[in-house]
Amino acid sequence: MLEYHSGVGFMIKTSIASTLESLPTGHSDRIMSLRLPLKNKEYATILSVYGPTLQAKSEEKDRFSSELRHVMRRTPPADKMIILGDFNARVGQDADAWRGLLGKHGVGNCNDNGRLLLEICMELQLAITNIIFQQKDKLKTTWMHPRSRHWHLIDYILVCQRDLRDVLHTRVMPSAECHTDHRLGRCRIRIRPKPITRKRGPSRKKYNHSRLQSHEVKAVFQASLQNKFENDSSQIDPSPELLWDQLKIALPEDI
Incomplete structure (x- = not known):
């Protein structure tokens, strides 16, 4: 016992x-x-x-x-x-x-x-x-x-x-x-509730658009962008979503 x-x-x-x-x-x-x-x-x-x-x-x-x-x-x-x-x-x-x-x-x-x-x-x-x-x-x-x-x-x-x-x-x-x-x-x-954590979306790519104030940089940028659009062999779709996606892809990394 x-x-x-x-x-x-x-x-x-x-x-x-x-x-x-x-x-x-x-x-x-x-x-x-x-x-x-x-x-x-x-x-x-x-x-x-x-x-x-x-x-x-x-x-x-x-x-x-x-x-x-x-x-x-x-x-x-x-x-x-x-x-x-x-x-x-x-x-x-x-x-x-x-x-x-x-x-x-x-x-x-x-x-x-x-x-x-x-x-x-x-x-x-x-x-x-x-x-x-x-x-x-x-x-x-x-x-x-x-x-x-x-x-x-x-x-x-x-x-x-x-x-x-x-x-x-x-x-x-x-x-x-x-x-x-x-x-x-x-x-x-005093029991404090945990702070509510908000979900963040994917980080956005930032561009240094101030560099476009230079005429030389602006000219190179326009030529590069025009060249990428002309070489794009994908079917042209007038929808804004696809056009925006194509533009994001075409943007140079150094701008």
């Missing part, structure tokens, strides 16, 4: 739940995904994650990392990616060493789980939003150690680095009662 010591889930607003095209998917007892439809046939994939504790066996940590990588690689590349959860990891404050992943407002020191999380973020091009905003530590730390009574940041909200500009603010809500030893984290995101 399997015994689980972990679990994840989603709490979804009713008005949002009615728009879902499919139910949330449980990939393991530590990872669950939800694909939220947006405007213009775009989607946001949200992952709910619970990482192994620092005391967990290395095999369990490796399995979690492998599952997370696998789920993210199966996510459509065009989707907005948001990862929420308790990673049981401390990523520290070394923003210079982990440029693009960490902000300049970290808390505490990095531990082994934190280094593992940072390696995953670097590989998958993720950014940690919790410490990119300057605010008091009590608005960043999420969990208090039961013995030392010190507050730590171990719960994170991650986004793809390309979408970091969409994040307006990430902070902890200290007054929220969640019946847990963790503080509630909130991230405000």
Whole structure:
């Protein structure tokens, strides 16, 4: 009989739940995904994650990392990616060493789980939003150690680095009662639709018609054009389309 010591889930607003095209998917007892439809046939994939504790066996940590990588690689590349959860990891404050992943407002020191999380973020091009905003530590730390009574940041909200500009603010809500030893984290995101790319037609050939101001160039051009038309043995068709095509072919390349 399997015994689980972990679990994840989603709490979804009713008005949002009615728009879902499919139910949330449980990939393991530590990872669950939800694909939220947006405007213009775009989607946001949200992952709910619970990482192994620092005391967990290395095999369990490796399995979690492998599952997370696998789920993210199966996510459509065009989707907005948001990862929420308790990673049981401390990523520290070394923003210079982990440029693009960490902000300049970290808390505490990095531990082994934190280094593992940072390696995953670097590989998958993720950014940690919790410490990119300057605010008091009590608005960043999420969990208090039961013995030392010190507050730590171990719960994170991650986004793809390309979408970091969409994040307006990430902070902890200290007054929220969640019946847990963790503080509630909130991230405000403005999801910007992708710009509509318009199809461009074939590039048009440009001619330096200013050269025709020279009488010598003009004379050579007229003679060359007249010669090409006289040597054209194709059947003469009075239609404007064919005449225009013949003219384009006859025009010299150096004009």
